[in-house]
Amino acid sequence: MSSLSANQVTVRYPGQTRPALAGVSLDIGPDDLTVALGPSGCGKTTLLNLFAGFVKPDSGTISFAGQPVTGPGAERAVVFQHDALLPWLNVRDNVAFGLRLQGVAKAERLARADEVLRLVDLPEAGGRYSWQLSGGQRQRVGIARALASHSQVLLMDEPFGALDAFTREQMQELLLKVWQQARRRIFLITHDIEEALFLATELVLMSPGPGRIVQTLRPGFSQRYRAGESARAIKSDPAFIALREQLLATLFDHRRKPEEELA
């Protein structure tokens, strides 16, 4: 029972005819890197906010390790797309911020920060400030901060969405390395099909109107990356491309359907 679970969850936002999420169930196990993929409006952000505790379900339950989730908590760290580092603290202090909140002694938390910064390939950046970093570096600091505080889950809200294609690919590889070394379960949302296919051990395809899960699959490409294959080789593999096109077709299919139901 140590999984992070959504059980028949429905969320309605005031003033909207269709629920943002309708009857969604999802389990994220201890070794999973679960990716929710879908177009805007499919409810993936709502699902992440439910897991984080920012949003409460109208019906259904969210639970972690058997306990109901009632609000944000340190065991579920969130990595945001942007604007989440504290600009008045340097990188080390940002990474150590969670430990500071928990009252960990200064020397200990800074040592831990340096350790995690090495893990995200930013060993030299500790004394710099977030506004002196590139977008990719900032996201690494965000990941490091989420890892440093001994969280058990990383919830990642389109973490690489604002990065250029080249940096994004580097970050995807870094994430797989970090995931493997830090042994932390991850729930990541994205609208980038290649990213979802490449990263996910479990991929959840979502569709809008109302937001729901339409397909769940286990692509297995990240295991191939971990086994030593290069990212480019995997992403240009015919099997990868075929699955990408198939997912795209499914998404378009589901996008048309609700409109037909209305007509």
Added chain:
Amino acid sequence: MNTLETSLEQRLVAATPKVAPDEIAPEATTLRGGVWTQYRRGWLSGISLLGLLALWWGLSHSGIVPPLFLPAPEAVLAKLVTVSTQGFMDATLWQHLAASLQRIVLALLAAVLLGIPLGVLMGVSPVARGLLDPLIEAYRPVPPLAYLPLIVIWFGIGELSKVLLIFLAVLAPVIIATSHGVAQVSRNRLRAAQTLGASRSQLLWLVILPEALPEILTGIRIGLGTGWSTLVAAELVAATRGLGFMVQSAAQFLVTDVVILGIVVIAVIAFVLELGLRLLQRRLAPWHGQLD
């Protein structure tokens, strides 16, 4: 972020006609202009100030304007020495200056101690905002000198009235800027801190206040500008010491060089206050204006 700040400053400046808008938006120039532009602007400012001084010197030495109306620059400089050492109206320049500075410092401290908590309250609580906003908006647009007579009736002509007047002038900008800054705090930063385990008081002290600090300092800077001009005007009405009093009594005896000396000292202090707060802001909030 920057446009928001500018609009806040414009809003605050709207009530403070004694400060030119150009002097209030320095970030805009430092952000848009490069080092070269700043450097050149420095030179141009120097040239125009020297030009003014030359004009003054020329006029006073030409004999067109009698010294009673326009004493020569060197006469004013000489007066600086005598007023500093022998004094004017039973007090030296430094004692007049100290009296004025003491009033503004007391008023500033009180305005900060009351204004920041109230501003935070308004920034986080819609109820507090709904209750307090009309009160502040009701008194803020009124020029402080308009309600000075009422304050004098209630509290007399002593120190309390003057400090209270300055306090009210500084308070409104501090409250408004603080509540604005607090309301603008990034939701992602708050949420990130929450998921790292921050309690409510940790959120306030470690996230909300540091993030609102640049705005708070802007409010203090604008409040000090208004407060200083109000103070000097208040000392014209009722005081036995202070720069405004010195200028006013010198005018009554037609000691024009002391009048000009007083005005220059008042201007220099205003400039130093403004510059000091800008430096403080740059020191304490170097990230301001550099966020993505």
